[in-house]
Structures are given as structure tokens and as C-alpha cells.
Amino acid sequence: MEQSILTELKNAAKKSLKARHNDLADNHRQLEILNGGLFADGELPYFKDKIAETNQFPLKPNTLEILQINVGYMCNQVCEHCHVDAGPDRKEIMTRETMEQCLEVIRNTGAHTLDLTGGAPEMNPNFRWFVEEASKAGIKDFIVRSNLTIILANKKYQDLPEFFKKHNVHVVSSMPHYTRGKTDKQRGDGVFDKSIKALQMLNAVGYGMPDSSLRLDLVYNPSGAFLPSDQAALEHDFKKALKEDFDIDFHNLFAITNLPISRFLDYLIASENYEDYMYALVDAYNPAAVSNVMCTNTISVGWDGWLYDCDFNQMLDLKVASTVKHIKDYNEDLLNDRDIVISQHCYGCTAGAGSSCQGSVA
Numbered sequence: 001m002e003q004s005i006l007t008e009l010k011n012a013a014k015k016s017l018k019a020r021h022n023d024l025a026d027n028h029r030q031l032e033i034l035n036g037g038l039f040a041d042g043e044l045p046y047f048k049d050k051i052a053e054t055n056q057f058p059l060k061p062n063t064l065e066i067l068q069i070n071v072g073y074m075c076n077q078v079c080e081h082c083h084v085d086a087g088p089d090r091k092e093i094m095t096r097e098t099m100e101q102c103l104e105v106i107r108n109t110g111a112h113t114l115d116l117t118g119g120a121p122e123m124n125p126n127f128r129w130f131v132e133e134a135s136k137a138g139i140k141d142f143i144v145r146s147n148l149t150i151i152l153a154n155k156k157y158q159d160l161p162e163f164f165k166k167h168n169v170h171v172v173s174s175m176p177h178y179t180r181g182k183t184d185k186q187r188g189d190g191v192f193d194k195s196i197k198a199l200q201m202l203n204a205v206g207y208g209m210p211d212s213s214l215r216l217d218l219v220y221n222p223s224g225a226f227l228p229s230d231q232a233a234l235e236h237d238f239k240k241a242l243k244e245d246f247d248i249d250f251h252n253l254f255a256i257t258n259l260p261i262s263r264f265l266d267y268l269i270a271s272e273n274y275e276d277y278m279y280a281l282v283d284a285y286n287p288a289a290v291s292n293v294m295c296t297n298t299i300s301v302g303w304d305g306w307l308y309d310c311d312f313n314q315m316l317d318l319k320v321a322s323t324v325k326h327i328k329d330y331n332e333d334l335l336n337d338r339d340i341v342i343s344q345h346c347y348g349c350t351a352g353a354g355s356s357c358q359g360s361v362a
Helices: 002-012 027-035 047-052 096-108 127-135 160-166 180-187 191-204 231-246 262-270 274-283 311-315 344-349
Strands: 066-070 113-117 141-146 170-174 216-220 253-255 298-301
Touching (some): 027 344, 047 344, 066 096, 066 311, 127 141, 180 191, 191 216, 191 231, 216 231, 231 253, 262 274, 298 311
Parallel strands (some): 066 298
16 A cells, blocks of 8 residues: 555655645644644653653753755755755745845854755855855855755756865765665655766765865665664665765765655655654654754754744744844844744654754764
8 A cells, every 4th residue: 555655646746745735835734733643632742741851841052053044945856755845846045135144144153064955055046156155254164955966957057066166065965875766766766876976976076085175975864654774884884885886985974864744744644654653753752862953053044034943943934932033133142042942843853863964963
């Protein structure tokens, strides 16, 4: 049964949930599901009650280290588990005016890491201008999250490896698996071969090589309703397979748990795995991971400038609990005094070794 469901989802997923008018495109509907069912019935504890057991509620931010900016939901791929619900039909794009507001904050923030994401961030028409301007701000670690296939999607993107090198960009790339079948199942037919070619192009300019300062990291997330295995073991397997089969080098692998929102939530419900997955997340809850989850050292900026505790809260439209809610009004002192907004999807970041955009946290 699950295979037929997956086939239906694959055919449907050529468009975003929003374009399909799926009710899960409404973040309020997602929150209804996350707050109802097993949690409303008392079968599973609400996340706030769980962290209260170890005196960690309310969850508070630590020193801001990472400013993560989503420059738009447009993407050349429509991936099966995308929590952004990105795709070619998504038109939400950050304007240059909002980018200017971000640049003002970048120049004055205490954050040492700038993390650009999407969609495919490279598809924003002002992406290169933004990178050039932001690179002048002296950020210690300048990350661009690339899906790799964008490099081969159009001739105008094929010089991206050289562009990234010029600005010393730290490239973090999606790579669901080191095999064609598992990668294409999650990302779409042909994605694996294009990803391999893109990685070879990045290697060719120096990215990912053992002694290179040009950082190339990969991101793994499971292809089904299960949690990722040990990050170090996965990294070993990825490095061995990609080197032996394609002579590809990279630095680190980040293992990220799929959070039950957006298209992955749609998959869980359609495949009748939602309740089992939520039980798995709660059962794997690790209180040691709570203090290091990404929302404690990150501010997420939406394509329209609104501020969130993390990229996942952004997709649920859970804005920061602060008088400062937009990048144009940015005030780090006020933001550092906020309570972090949480819901049941947060179990995904505290399961097992924990999960963040930088991989395991515990």
C-alpha cells in the first residue's frame, strides 16, 4: 500500500502544496494537526510540557551566532519532503529593498555566520548582488545552501562554483544519499546524476578537498518515516562511496531529521505514518539536545523580512515573540530577551542526537 501512496505522491509532487490547493498549504491547518490528535488526547506530551520536566521551559535564546536569511521559495526542484514547499511555481522572492535592510543588520549584528537559503537561493534575481555586498561585511562563515542541480539547470548558473570561490562562500548542499535510487526517489528523476556532476565541478575549483579552505558540506535527511542514523557513521559511508565511485571529496556531512511539517507532513498522513512518526520522535526525545537546538543561537529572516526563531517556524508562520518582528526594526538586545516559540514539530530537533541546519547538536 505504501508504495502506491508514494507513487501517487511522486506524481502529485510536480507542483507545490500551494499550487495543488492542498489544505496543508495553510500553516494554520498544519498547526491544528500538530496540536491535536495524540497530543490533545494526552497520549503524547506537548513539547512545552516535555521540556518543563527538565526546567527548560520557557526556551530562551543564547548569544546570537547565526543570521539565516531565506531569499525566496522559488526552486528548480519539487522535492518529496521539502519543508519549505518550494518549487518552480512559488513566486515569493525577497526584494532588493528587504535585502538592503538585511545588509544593514549584517553590518551591525553580533552574529558571526550568515546562512542564505531558499528554495534555491541562486534563483533570486538579486542573489549575486546580495552575496557580493554581504561578503564585504566580514562575516566569519558565509553559507549558501545549494541543491546542487541549480548549477546545471541553466547556462547562467554554470559559473556558480567560480562565483562561490571568489567570495569564499561555504557551500552546504543537499545530498539525500550516495546512491541514485534513494536520491532520485526523494528529489526527482535525474537529480542524482546532476548532483554528482555539480559536486565534481565544485571539486574542480577546490571545494571540498582535504586541505582546502573552500568548505563543501553535504546534508542528509532520511527518505522515509524514520530518524537518521549516527551522523559520523553516515559521513564515513558517504565519503567512502562518493570517493570510490565518483572521485568526489567533501568536508562534513550533516544528518538532519525530517520535521513533520509541509510536504513531509503530507507524506506522513498519506502513507498513514503520522502517528507512528510522532511516537518515534517523542520516544527519542533527548533533553541534552534542547540547550543546543538551532533556535537558541539563530534568527531566521523570511523572504518578506519577518523574523522567526528558526526556518521551520517560518514555514508555520510562527513569528518571534518580541516587539521586534521585522528586519527593518531589528534590535538584537530586544530579540535576545524573547521566549522562543515552540510547538510539537520541535520534537524533531531534539530526537536522538538532535538536529539543526548544522546537523547533530548533542
